[in-house]
Amino acid sequence: MKLSQGVEWAVHCCLLLTHAEDGSAVPRTTLAGYYGLPDAYLAKHLKSLVRSGVLAATSGPRGGFRLARTPDGITVLDIVEAIEGSAPPFVCTEIRQRGACALPVERCERPCGVAQVMYDADRAWRDSLRGVTVAGLRDGLPDTLRERARTWIKDPSGPLPAFV
């Protein structure tokens, strides 16, 4: 069981976008440059974030990406589901209805107990990710990092403030 690398990139890009001034769009190359990500491959994940309503995209010479909602309204789960989808990782194939001791379908109205345990765990995972917003992630960053992020986003060709 593996999450795609896009999850790491997407959460970091949303976190970086919390440092954009209200309403200003950040070009994809600025996002990619901050973390040294391959620009073209990042595009795919940014598109998924737009499709899911986490980001909004604007085109044109001053175009780019911004958070579609305030940072306290975007959870890590929103981002993970934008990249990975929301299907549970366990797929019940109803093996209780197969084989020599198969249960008749009318005895299978309730989900299989095994599947239920897996679904409950999946819910615990999603609840945990739903409990953290990008605002919360941003507030956990040291001030010096936040200052560097703000500076980079405003002008990636200018000098960065030193670490303090």
Next chain:
Amino acid sequence: MKLSQGVEWAVHCCLLLTHAEDGSAVPRTTLAGYYGLPDAYLAKHLKSLVRSGVLAATSGPRGGFRLARTPDGITVLDIVEAIEGSAPPFVCTEIRQRGACALPVERCERPCGVAQVMYDADRAWRDSLRGVTVAGLRDGLPDTLRERARTWIKDPSGPLPAFV
């Protein structure tokens, strides 16, 4: 993110083995036949369960598989980890240390905040699976199913009790 089908098979087989009389080994074909599973492919997963200490295998004409511990000592997590391993699904590639705004390594002693959120969710998932034992799963089955399971395991060629 997907769990392998082997997880479903493995949990069901362990659940079936809770119905074996103390110490008696159940042949692989008996396990496979109960759920109509492909015998040869099930073998791989049973081997993983033995390797992880969930099942014990005995060879010979009366050989087969039995639970290596009492049913209340085997959690669903034990079984899932036997099949899937225990590596967390999120892999942090430390992108905070890359790119134009890379953090120097000496500022990365604590795990990245993004990775920490993902690890916390993984812990919630594993805690949930650790909270259910195969004894608990067994106790949730209707009596009529338990009777059929016991009968099949004792003699898969004999008649099964009817559903009541």
